[in-house]
Amino acid sequence: MVPSLSNLARARQRLLFARGFLANPRGVGSVIPSSPRLVGRLLGGLDWSQVRHVVEFGPGTGVVTRALLARLGPDARVTAFEINPEFAAYLARDIADPRLTVVPASAETLASHVEPGVDVAVSSLPFSIMPRHVRTGILTATLEVLAPGAPFVGYQYSTAWLKELRRFFPDLSVRFEPRNWPPAFVFTAHR
Template sequence: MSITTEFLRRPLMTGAVAASSRRLAHAMTEDIGLERAGLVVELGPGTGVFTDEILARLAPGARLVAVELNPVLAERLSATRSDTRLTVVRDSAAELAAAVGEPADAVVSGLPWTVMPRERRGQILDAVTEVLAPGGRFTTFAYLHAAWTLTARHFTAELAHRFDRLERSPVVWPNLPPAFVHRATRKP
């Protein structure tokens, strides 16, 4: 089953018509300290494009907890990745603290923020800030074509409100559709 099929079956849960590109995965995982991280959390791993890039950067003793709500995608991710550093949890990102149980050095998110109700988005962002260790990094992406929308601007404002530092990457043009990355840092 493809990401396109899952999008057609569950558009509000899946959020993307096509899998993210390797270039976007690289942009999502660079400069967030994955090489030094002990615990990394991935929200909405989908087909595992970001998962593979995270695992490639993680130290041998580090852990990656991937939280996926979609049962088909969670099962596929578990079945196709044999890396012992990876744990796939089928749950809501709003329940992040219970799924992880300890502070995370980084949280990488592929969640479809702009299709979520504002209250749900806030709950998940609160869960991210609760689980993120002091000095921890949060990274997520947004599609360029939607950056001007009211929902996208609200989301950016929510990030700025919750984090001490917020950066935006250059546009990743070789992605369908083109996207950019938000990188946020929690106070040390």
């Protein structure tokens, strides 16, 4: 069971997130965490009941992570990659759930931390404003670890970069979610 956050915990989370944004605007990409609507749109299209292993990229302060854990069964696990050390420490401390492993490193290192056969990859990364070699490294590693046919879901604040994503994942669909700041495009791709 994943407990919901108190107002005080939510305020602390937002403050931490804004501090992370000010320290690294291009890495964090947004000044506030994703809205419940965006998180619902991101995770709502998949059947989580049979999912055993999820990799998450860019959990930040954990809005997506908490929602994921709430949907997953007791034997599932989430391996979350976060480059901001403050966010990674906060997550490891605040989400006391044995199904979650936080890796305080870039998602580029994915293939050295998890075995192939991953059921779902979930991304909150601001791919379009990352250096090209970083996003290429992450997408290559994602293809390497995902099970055949497994979904890769994520969101972006513009559609500009989706053409590049389609070169890695030709089977790609996109939906718009206006109820977030900034409004976002949610993608679902399959390996």
